[in-house]
Amino acid sequence: MKTVLIIDDADSMRMTIKELVELNGFSVIGEAGDGKTGIGMYKKFKPDIVTLDVIMREMDGIETLKQIMEFDADAKVVMVSAMGQELYVRDAIKSGAKGFVVKPFGEQQIMETFKKVL
Numbered sequence: 510m511k512t513v514l515i516i517d518d519a520d521s522m523r524m525t526i527k528e529l530v531e532l533n534g535f536s537v538i539g540e541a542g543d544g545k546t547g548i549g550m551y552k553k554f555k556p557d558i559v560t561l562d563v564i565m566r567e568m569d570g571i572e573t574l575k576q577i578m579e580f581d582a583d584a585k586v587v588m589v590s591a592m593g594q595e596l597y598v599r600d601a602i603k604s605g606a607k608g609f610v611v612k613p614f615g616e617q618q619i620m621e622t623f624k625k626v627l
Contacts (some may be wrong), residue, residue: 514554516547516573517562517589522612526560526589530623531615536581543573544573551584552579553614558626560610560619563590563597571600578605589614 513535517523524577527537538554541547545568551559559577563570570588587608588601590613598609608622 510537511557512554514539514541514547514550514556514559516541516544516550516559516565516570518565519543522562522589526619530560530575531575533554533616533620533623535623544568544576547573547575548580552580555581555584558623559584559586561586561606563588563596564599571597571604574601574604574606581597583625587619587622587626 515523515537516524518601523540532586538556539550541550544565561574564595574586585607587610588606589610589612590597590599591608607626610619610622
């Protein structure tokens with residue numbers, strides 16, 4: 510079973526993503542509400558895929574992504590952001606993100622992105 514780490518500062522978004530991915534046969538091995546905690550969890554669990562919010566307090570998703578990619582250049586990170594944040598897409602792709610999902614998203618959108626990334 511493929512494993513997922515969810516990094517998002519919004520509890521409701523973590524819960525939504527967790528429900529969607531578990532319904533589709535993935536195992537959520539960790540959830541983090543901030544980038545620093547998420548990086549530590551990535552290093553500990555080495556998940557198959559990471560969902561990472563772009564806008565977070567303290568350390569944003571782009572910086573978190575860069576640090577994960579420094580640790581593991583093969584990390585499969587899917588960025589999650591609200592509409593209107595297209596500027597971040599370019600930064601995320603340049604920094605190593607393998608996919609991008611725009612909020613609000615549906616089950617089909619996130620699962621298709623996971624398939625492409627994996």
